[in-house]
Amino acid sequence: MASFSSLQISLISLVLLIILINLLRIKWISFHSNNKKNFPPSPRKLPIIGNFHQLGSSPNQSLQLLAQKHGPIMLLHFGSTPMLVASSAEVAREILKTHDLSFSSRPSLTIPNILLYGCKDVAFAPYGEYWRQLKSTVVVHLLSSTRVRSFQQVREKEISRMISMLEDSHGSLVDIGSLLISLTNNIICRVAVGRAYDGSKLTDILCRLLHMFTVFSVGSYIPWLKWVDRVSGLEGKAKKVAQEFDEFIEDIIEEHLNNKKSANEVQDLVDILLDVQRDNTIDFNFHRDTLKAVILNMFLAGTDTTYTSLQWTIAELIKHPRVMKKLQKEATEIAKGRSMIVEEDLEKMEYLKAVIKESLRLHPPVPLLVPRISTQDVKLKGYDIPKGTQVIINAWAIGRDPDIWKQESEDFMPERFFKSLIDYNGVNFEWLPFGGGRRKCSGIQFGVVIMELALANLVYKFDLTLPNGAKREDLDMSEEFGIVLHMKSSPKVMATPRATY
Template sequence: MAIFSSLQTSLLSLFPLIILMYFFRIKWISFNSKNKKNLPPSPWKLPIIGNFHQLGSSPNRSLQVLSQKYGPIMLLHFGSVPTLIASSAEAARDIMKVHDLSFSSRPSLTIPNILLYGSKDIGFAPYGEYWRQLKSIVVVHLLSKPRVRSFRQVREKEISHMIGVLQENCGSLVDMGSLLVSHTNNIVCRVTIGRAYDGLKLVDLLSKFINMLSVFSVGSYIPWLSWVDRLSGLEGNAKKVAKEFDEFLEDVIEEHLKKRGAGDANEGQDLVDILLDVQRDNTIDFDFSKDTLKAVILDIFAAGTDTIFTSLQWTISELIKHPRVMKTLQQEVTEIAKGRSMIMEEELEKSQYLKAVIKESLRLHPPAPLLLPRKSTQDVKLNGYDIPTGTQVIINAWAIGRDPVTWDDPEEFMPERFLNNSIEYNGLNFEWLPFGAGRRGCPGIQFTMVLVELALANLVYKFDFTLPHGIKNEELDMTEKIGITLRMKSSLMVIPSPRL
């Protein structure tokens, strides 16, 4: 009894403390319930690496499969970086239109920082005054309609050259992929630096640059393991490529400055000339340094060359695989040409089926299957979910283009689906995002599409293409090679024959 009495006395003496602790516990539970985030659904993850093991060799396809289980808005963790994956038109619209400002920045990534002078380009620069001023300069001075039209002769001359190469090799096996790379590289070089360059050397350097942008950097997602990038040689290789390109660009700029010193700067201005003029006449509060100029040139080389040639190769491959579509397109361009040796740019507006063919190809094979990652700059409520500040955002444009909710028979190549709708390249149709949308949408659409349309129209007008070694059209290898852009794994090999 004495023990019980002592225990009772002790409990009574502790009663106020127990009540106080209970009160704080209730408050803590209440506080947590009010502040608990309603995060999007997530697949299970592993320690340290998070969900990286679930991406596989084709992240666009793997993420599509995951979205079918977890929904069009899901949260993955790449290392220590929470990453929102959007896989529907509705989710893309919310991110790139409704909350565009909140999702307009970029994450800081190791390799782009090395290759692009601290990400001073348009593609990877974080959102802010620097990026806004730079985009304004590029859109107004480099990619406006008048500027794009001014390079018409360059495009037509290079297309005539490509046609000539094919005519010389009619009946023989031609590496169409390599020819399209050379063609695109020549145009981008002449428009950007005023002349064709050592083709193989520059193509090789561009290939290294683009491949390096596609390589996974451990330090970007698991900062405390950043030493792995140094130990593996990744950072060293990136710095080597950056140094090679920097030396090339230094020579280009020096060549242009000498030309200006000789008094012929206004003769046949290219994009480097224009950028040097902008730099010299800078009337805005903007630090247009040499590194900024180089970063912009790199954007034009990398994005322009890769986007154009991959789009052309995929489209020609789809046409070969679908003879009915090829025949319909050839009938259209033949009627437009009216017997002339070549289709000119002003005639492209009449080519409605041509435009539909290209749009359908871009639906199935968007140049960037996973749009460049964005980063939220503030807390956002997205479709009922809480998206915290600092969340990385990836939009699966490849999956959106094949979404059966939006598209009938989404895996089928049917250009006719684009003949009776208003879908255009203006970034207002979120079920079709080959060039993104919103503030971070691609500013070079006009430059890209006039070149793709002109080249494709003339190629199918002048030639028929068959596959080598008795391969049937439907057996054409369309295997993807995923990177920052979506390429065909195997270069397109064809045997051209004249139509006219």
């Protein structure tokens, strides 16, 4: 066995000493460099978990309370991940407009990567040429005004079917949440894949997919504990439900490939995406995983946010009969005795639009906008934000900020939006139900028209009240936090036909 001479040992010792000195030097420079930086205020954190213990069961509310103490821009740590939290319109404007390019990417998270085919979708794909090309394709081919209008008959037919179901209930109790889930699922299914499905299987898959987005993944925030996600079974559950959806959508795609529509038939979204893929008219590889990820986006975003927003709005109307009567009056005047309000009527229903906007202010579907990540060092409101910092915008807190909404900010008052210039374009940073900047929701127009048409016809055709003389003050408005903000208890209502014509 070879032995080291004293000279060799001395040289090795010298090299190790130099390496140690350099490591200490780098650590010293980093420490003093960070001390010179002006970071946002931070609540005290714990070892390993950081500030996770301060989130509680309702992070949107917990973060609002922390912001009231530490300010509208805070730097928290979720595990080892730095997390900037914005809780005011002014800070949101800086992130979504002034520094939008620096904050337009998405962090790499375990569960979205598993569920969304490696984040090949529009919502979670990192910012770059792939995402730009994909968003352009989706907006032009799937979500343009012309394309949204082409599905008018689908929306009107499904809403008419819902109205008939309520009429057949003859005043018995109706679970409004289940009714709205069925409505939105049927619309999205017919638009996306060409026909409605027996809702039980698909609804179950979608519910489990959505639930996976709310489950805490240790490895996403504490990388050296990534193994915990495997041992706990989290990764296994995510892969199982992802495989179930993949098998479902694969059957749909094969069905479309084998049964091509004639030229005079209305194309669904799968038809359109297959045409895009076949014609190769875009500048990036539109693989099948991309197609499936886009369709999954449509199902998740199109159903859950839409039905939840409608549910919150109906609950607010029941709690505020003055607003309900005023909206019913507008609907009756617009309908002029016809059996149904149609989409062409909606532009004239200003109070309807104000009611929905006010409900979205108090109950934004995604209370903490989908996280972003800084791709470079940024100076934000005088603070240093390092590259790699994740960003959360608390849209829920901004929508209730008394400095902005000065007149009873917690109260449901649609009049504040009546004839207002605030719109869904994402440039009104005091009102961000669908985000803003480059990453704002692309399907706003598609979802809003469903909400407007369904709500207009529900209040036109029915008086919606609580059963057994229950007081409207007793209606449970508790939140169940998730990536989408649900009502904890779906209201049971009596739907009594109105003498409208």
